[in-house]
Structure formats: C-alpha cells, structure tokens
Amino acid sequence: MTTTLLDRLFVPGAVAAWVQPVIDLRAGATGLHAIECLVRGPADTNLAAPDILFDYVRRKRHEQAVDRLCLERVLSAATGLRRAPKLNLNVHASTLERDASFAGWLKDRCDAVSWPTSRVTVEIVEHAPAFSGPEFLRRLDELRAHGFGIALDDVGLGQSNFRMILDCRPDYLKLDRHFVHGAADDAHRRAVLGSIVYLAHRTGAEVVAEGVEDPRDADAAWAEGVHLLQGYLFSPPVPADAFDGEAEQIERRAIDISTEVRRAVIAPATGSHANA
Amino acid sequence: MRHRVLIVDDVPAILEAAGTYLARLGFDVDRATEREEAEALLASRRYAAVVSDLRLTETHGAEGLEVLAFARTQCPSVLTVLVTGHSAEIARTAAAEHGVDVFLAKPVKLAELGATLSERLGSAP
Numbered sequence: 001m002t003t004t005l006l007d008r009l010f011v012p013g014a015v016a017a018w019v020q021p022v023i024d025l026r027a028g029a030t031g032l033h034a035i036e037c038l039v040r041g042p043a044d045t046n047l048a049a050p051d052i053l054f055d056y057v058r059r060k061r062h063e064q065a066v067d068r069l070c071l072e073r074v075l076s077a078a079t080g081l082r083r084a085p086k087l088n089l090n091v092h093a094s095t096l097e098r099d100a101s102f103a104g105w106l107k108d109r110c111d112a113v114s115w116p117t118s119r120v121t122v123e124i125v126e127h128a129p130a131f132s133g134p135e136f137l138r139r140l141d142e143l144r145a146h147g148f149g150i151a152l153d154d155v156g157l158g159q160s161n162f163r164m165i166l167d168c169r170p171d172y173l174k175l176d177r178h179f180v181h182g183a184a185d186d187a188h189r190r191a192v193l194g195s196i197v198y199l200a201h202r203t204g205a206e207v208v209a210e211g212v213e214d215p216r217d218a219d220a221a222w223a224e225g226v227h228l229l230q231g232y233l234f235s236p237p238v239p240a241d242a243f244d245g246e247a248e249q250i251e252r253r254a255i256d257i258s259t260e261v262r263r264a265v266i267a268p269a270t271g272s273h274a275n276a
Numbered sequence: 277m278r279h280r281v282l283i284v285d286d287v288p289a290i291l292e293a294a295g296t297y298l299a300r301l302g303f304d305v306d307r308a309t310e311r312e313e314a315e316a317l318l319a320s321r322r323y324a325a326v327v328s329d330l331r332l333t334e335t336h337g338a339e340g341l342e343v344l345a346f347a348r349t350q351c352p353s354v355l356t357v358l359v360t361g362h363s364a365e366i367a368r369t370a371a372a373e374h375g376v377d378v379f380l381a382k383p384v385k386l387a388e389l390g391a392t393l394s395e396r397l398g399s400a401p
Contacts, residue, residue, distance in 0.1 A: 051320050
C-alpha cells in the first residue's frame, strides 16, 4: 500500500512545534502577551510550509485528526515555554463542528501538561458557513466553560466576517496581515484598523494586528488603537524549543519598539504615516 | 526570469529524474506526488507550467486531468502538460475536453519535455 504524505504526518516526530510571540505595546505591560503555537510538517516535503500543510490537510478532509495531532505536539512542547504568559492554539472551525469530544479532550491535554486553560486561547481558523452551525456553537460554549479564551483568526478575510464575530463573540480579533502591511502609507487600511478597534471596543474584545514587519506600520496600528502586535518586526516564528532562549531578547526589542512607537504617535508631525 | 514549473507524478523516481533535469535547464521546479498536494501548491504559488501524469493513484483513473483543470482555475494562462501511458487517442480526447495544452505519451524523453517547456513558455529560461 502506498504511503501518503498524510501517513507521514503521523510518524512520531514528523510534526515540529514552532511559536511566534504576540507583543503588548502598552506602557506598563510591554512585552510578551501570548505565544501563538504553530507547526511545520516534515522538512523534506512540501508540508514544511504551513500554508501548504493545512491546505493539503483540508483537501484531504483530515482537519480533525491533524488538529489533534498538532495540538498534542505543541502542548508537549509547552512545558518548555516557561516564559509564555499565554498560549494561542489554532483549531479549524470544522474540527469544532465535527469533533464532539474536542473541548473535553483539549482540557485533558492541558491538564496533562499542567497548563491552566485560563492561559490558553483557541484561535479559530478556516471557517466556512457549513461549520458555524449548532454543534460549532456548542463547542465554543464548552471551551468557554472549561476556561479557554476564544480568538477569531484572519479577521477581514473569507468567512472571518461580521457574522462570525456575532456567532463566536471572540475575546480577540486577529486582523489579517493584508490590512496591516502597508497601513502606514494607506489611509484606507488605517480606516479598517480603526473600525475593527471600534468594533472590538464595543464587543469587549482585543485586536491583534498580524504580519507587522515595518515599524511604520506598527506606528499606524498603535495610532488606531491596536496594542497587540505580531510579526517579523518582533520575531519570526522560531522552533518551540529555542523560544525560551530568545524570549529575553524579544522582550527587549518589544520595549525598544514600543518606546519608539509611542514617541512617533505622540509627536505625529514626525510620524512617518502622519501625512499619508 | 526563471519559469516555475510543477511536476506531478506518483512515482518518486520519475519526479526526481524530471525535476533534476528541468532544474539543470534553469527551471524552478516543485514536485508533488498527490492531487491534493499539487492543488495546495497551485493555490499558493504561481506556476508557468504544470506537468502531470494522468494517473496519480492506483484506484482513480484521471486525477492528472483534475490537477490540470484546477491549475487552469488558478491561472488561466498556465501551460498544462499531460503525460500518460494510456491509449494515445483516448488520452488526447480527454485532454482536449479538459483544455490541456500539450499531450506527451509515455515513456517521456526528458529532452522532449525540456524542449517542449522551453519552446512553449516563450524562451529558454
């Protein structure tokens, strides 16, 4: 029988845990806010690229099994993430819809590595209308009852829309990089940032700007009221087992950048995006 | 500019040989052994050409055509090349119905594949 790439994912050690920090720029809170847990497939395959990995898994319709596999992997690495205030874990909406025992299973997995659920946020990814039915909503209620936070990923793209915000009542709105990258030079992008911040404020959520690479875009996001940022400006994704060694440097960098950002926004005449 | 080419075949040895040869000619080559893997690559990256075997599994007869049709939906201008050992006439008819640009009968000579891509993509990369 032919071995597929899917089979290879389930070979012990084939999936690697990676992480990327979410940074809080607010004075007094500057530094790590959370760690988004990521995975990479086998290095010698196309699945080493996470976008290819998960597109492949969705086309194979194996989100449920692979989500559990990836969560097992990242949670087993969590014990080494001593400096992480919170963990963000990605889960497909289809898994929540189809996997009736998911919430209890995830709670058990967190308990097994002594990681409190109050410090875990479940990021819902790749949602589709078919997967926002009663079972999906029941699963969200179960996750909340266990103490997990809820984030909506890729807000602004695809099905991550106003309806999903109403359905999920998320604690975090993660704004896709498409709206963040280039915001410094684009008043329309800044308008989107500002409108999402307003929406989040009205619904009691927080906004995370993803894909921040340019310090001028960080200025623009901050000026629109986004305090939580994620992207290469602070740190690229790094292997989970290397994170604690780099955490101090990442925090120092966050403090430097936040100081610069606040200075740029307080004195907008010198802010690079002020005249855009 | 180097042309990016995706080769799809369920036989790793063929992928390796064709990929190495085309890379030596100056193409950027990606390889896939499964339909879903090929489609994930096509959804994420832009290719100048896709070369696919007709059969990608033992149980399904024409997954290669589905890959090439999907490639067309992602990029209407992509050059689609179908490779098969099936009856030439049947394969040509199927390829014509699916809008395949080039039909190559097995066993494909690497020189023929390279020459076809270089010629059809406008210039040698």
